[in-house]
């Protein structure tokens with residue numbers, strides 16, 4: 412066990428050293444100035460800029476890969492992106508909207524304002540050997556870029572640089588914003604950015620995410636996702652002495668879950684109930700031999716409006732408890748009267 416931990420630490424140290432080395436290399440060689448540009452077509456100039464910088468863009472992705480920082484902990488990644496973006500002429504704000512690792516980079520000052528948005532967080536437990544398709548963690552249990560957010564951030568930097576290059580060369584008016592927010596996996600950054608007014612002057616936004624094909628779409632591609640905490644209170648009792656006196660709060664969560672699953676077929680097509688990746692439980696005050704008397708279930712629904720969300724949330728809560736009521740802040744609290752007596 413100790414040997415495994417030592418090995419893990421050694422790998423982690425090696426991965427960090429490698430990331431710093433690659434980062435150092437990237438900072439001196441990134442985005443060399445143009446040699447010859449196509450004179451007539453802005454799009455061609457942008458494409459050529461991407462081709463010319465292909466290696467540098469890949470290096471940005473590699474550096475982020477070896478940092479492998481999970482959501483809200485992208486400290487080295489965001490610092491590195493800041494210095495890279497400053498090198499190519501962007502003004503960079505780090506830590507906006509109360510998010511310490513938020514990267515907000517701007518070039519230009521006039522309209523239209525074009526936003527390229529993406530993220531840079533690694534997956535918890537996502538450590539993976541580069542180039543290996545079979546699961547092979549670099550560091551057992553460590554976070555890592557198994558999903559490829561490192562590539563997203565690198566591609567966005569390359570795209571922003573290419574668009575800037577074409578706009579400069581052809582004196583095209585406009586502002587390019589690159590938003591690399593923290594914690595996509597925890598659905599974290601964009602509501603904060605919207606609430607702080609970061610997006611109010613944006614005319615068009617391009618959001619990138621890695622996928623198994625190179626494709627684009629436009630319009631509403633995803634619904635907004637609103638989360639709420641469903642709190643179930645029960646009554647604790649010792650599992651070995653008097654379990655019959657307890658009311659198990661987990662039972663209520665299970666019943667709500669099963670009930671909501673049955674509700675799905677009656678929901679309108681605009682609703683998206685919890686999918687597998689939204690099924691995350693966190694139990695509080697739980698002890699292995701006691702009946703848990705408090706469970707917080709962070710459920711998520713995708714809907715088109717807050718009011719509709721609340722309706723569904725209440726229906727969902729009632730599947731687990733018979734006296735659900737809305738606290739008025741989006742939190743639905745429930746008793747556990749349906750938990751077995």
Ligand SMILES: [Zn+2]
Pocket residue numbers: 558560595596620
């Ligand atoms: Zn993702």
